[in-house]
Amino acid sequence: xxxxxxxxxxxxxxxxxxxxxxxxxxxxxxxxxxxxxxxxxxxxxxxxxxxxxxxxxxxxxxxxxxxxxxxxxxxxxxxxxxxxxxxxxxxxxxxxxxxxxxxxxxxxxxxxxxxxxxxxxxxxxxxxxxxxxxxxxxxxxxxxxxxxxxxxxxxxxxxxxxxxxxxxxxxxxxxxxxxxxxxxxxxxxxxxxxxxxxxxxxxxxxxxxxxxxxxxxxxxxxxxxxxxxxxxxxxxxxxxxxxxxxxxxxxxxxxxxxxxxxxxxxxxxxxxxxxxxxxxxxxxxxxxxxxxxxxxxxxxxxxxxxxxxxxxxxxxxxxxxxxxxxxxxxxxxxxxxxxxxxxxxxxxxxxxxxxxxxxxxxxxxxxxxxxxxxxxxxxxxxxxxxxxxxxxxxxxxxxxxxxxxxxxxxxxxxxxxxxxxxxxxxxxxxxxxxxx
Numbered sequence: 001x002x003x004x005x006x007x008x009x010x011x012x013x014x015x016x017x018x019x020x021x022x023x024x025x026x027x028x029x030x031x032x033x034x035x036x037x038x039x040x041x042x043x044x045x046x047x048x049x050x051x052x053x054x055x056x057x058x059x060x061x062x063x064x065x066x067x068x069x070x071x072x073x074x075x076x077x078x079x080x081x082x083x084x085x086x087x088x089x090x091x092x093x094x095x096x097x098x099x100x101x102x103x104x105x106x107x108x109x110x111x112x113x114x115x116x117x118x119x120x121x122x123x124x125x126x127x128x129x130x131x132x133x134x135x136x137x138x139x140x141x142x143x144x145x146x147x148x149x150x151x152x153x154x155x156x157x158x159x160x161x162x163x164x165x166x167x168x169x170x171x172x173x174x175x176x177x178x179x180x181x182x183x184x185x186x187x188x189x190x191x192x193x194x195x196x197x198x199x200x201x202x203x204x205x206x207x208x209x210x211x212x213x214x215x216x217x218x219x220x221x222x223x224x225x226x227x228x229x230x231x232x233x234x235x236x237x238x239x240x241x242x243x244x245x246x247x248x249x250x251x252x253x254x255x256x257x258x259x260x261x262x263x264x265x266x267x268x269x270x271x272x273x274x275x276x277x278x279x280x281x282x283x284x285x286x287x288x289x290x291x292x293x294x295x296x297x298x299x300x301x302x303x304x305x306x307x308x309x310x311x312x313x314x315x316x317x318x319x320x321x322x323x324x325x326x327x328x329x330x331x332x333x334x335x336x337x338x339x340x341x342x343x344x345x346x347x348x349x350x351x352x353x354x355x356x357x358x359x360x361x362x363x364x365x366x367x368x369x370x371x372x373x374x375x376x377x378x379x380x381x382x383x384x385x386x387x388x389x390x391x392x393x394x395x396x397x398x399x400x401x402x403x404x405x406x407x408x409x410x411x412x413x414x415x416x417x418x419x420x421x422x423x424x425x426x427x428x429x430x431x432x433x434x435x436x
Contacts (some may be wrong), residue, residue, distance in 0.1 A: 010036075011046035012426070017387060018054035019377055021353025027056060029383045030423040036379055051387055054420060057357045059091025059122075059384035061364040061373050062339065063154070063183070063261055064237060064309035066330070067093070067124070069115060070108070071100025075309060076314040076404050077119050078115040078124060083402035084312070084334040086121035086429040089386035089419040092365075092373045093334075094313075097129040098159040104129035104140035106148035113150035121429045122422075127369060130153040130182060134160050139167065142174050144431055154368045156183035159284075160262055163189055168223060172232035177207060180368060181259075182231040184223050186244070187285065191215035196325065198236035198271040198286040200334055202322035206274065209322070211286045213241040220244050224258050236260040238311050240285040242295035249304045257369050261309035262296050264340035265331055269293075269409060279320050279327030280409050283313075300359060301350040307363040310337045314405030332403050336396060339415035346390070347416060353390075372425075383426040402435065 026041040097103035109126040116124025128145040199210025227234035313330025365374025
């Protein structure tokens with residue numbers, strides 16, 4: 001697919017869509033923008049899509065995607081990853097920096113950005129590394145990456161923790177100058193040496209080295225204090241424990257500029273699944289307990305956790321089809337994220353569809369300072385839109401994924417909802433559930 005900015009759409013009328021899950025409305029798209037919203041709008045030669053019963057959302061935005069390119073194209077590419085994103089209803093993704101070479105210079109982030117412009121089925125915003133080579137020793141070219149064509153605003157060593165307090169403080173001070181944000185992978189390295197799963201009753205029974213909750217919580221506590229001291233922004237990646245929720249809630253009560261994300265898999269899956277020894281359930285941070293899952297859901301509902309981010313982490317077959325100890329950590333998630341959120345949050349009554357739009361589009365756009373996304377579905381706004389059929393139910397079939405990898409924990413599991421259409425600046429990237 002070529003850059004959609006050079007091929008604006010025509011006229012499309014979405015007939016009878018439930019705007020944010022509310023009353024049915026017609027939405028007229030002209031070119032790259034929403035032209036009108038109302039009842040019984042005239043078609044006037046527009047292509048008409050019968051959206052009766054479907055929910056219309058602003059295009060989804062993911063703050064945490066691993067596209068693997070450059071360097072690990074055997075796992076994923078910008079093209080295949082953004083195809084998966086479009087099928088999942090996403091119109092923008094933030095591509096993490098742990099590529100080969102690492103995205104720690106203006107040159108590499110511009111390469112990723114240009115690949116997205118040339119081949120992306122959604123907007124691709126590179127995330128810059130905090131430290132050179134993700135090694136935690138020396139700050140990367142934060143200013144140069146921000147001033148590059150990619151305009152980087154989010155920086156993260158995700159996959160590794162910025163565990164040196166001085167380096168973390170300096171990073172927070174540096175990005176404050178241009179309203180950037182440090183997205184921290186909260187994992188105290190000494191407390192997780194050799195860790196294989198959540199530390200608890202199940203790890204004790206299985207004899208696997210445990211990954212204690214305090215390894216996450218201690219880093220979050222330190223970093224919210226540092227952010228407050230500096231007066232800068234910190235974002236907590238893939239928060240996974242009930243204790244982490246309480247720290248973030250406390251920090252927000254102080255008025256500090258702290259935000260946090262949760263993954264779909266941490267909203268649904270627990271460490272009990274590790275009893276199978278199936279490496280598809282091996283992920284960083286690890287699957288936690290049922291009590292943690294329930295706390296995360298409640299925190300997402302009450303706004304303590306700001307958004308859902310997929311942490312889409314594709315791996316080739318051989319990196320997962322092996323014994324547990326040797327397996328790579330990570331799960332793919334772009335194509336199933338909205339279904340898991342519907343299952344855990346909407347169908348349980350914890351969020352309505354307006355809440356889903358807030359947590360999966362509006363707030364991640366604000367955190368990433370991403371203009372043109374997360375906007376109201378209103379006349380004059382960019383036509384970045386997602387149409388979902390909430391009544392659809394089907395078993396997850398990895399063979400149908402657009403992602404190059406198949407390491408999903410949901411294979412064979414029935415999930416609700418199906419993205420039928422995704423529009424990027426007025427142009428359909430997905431129509432009737434299929435890539436255009």
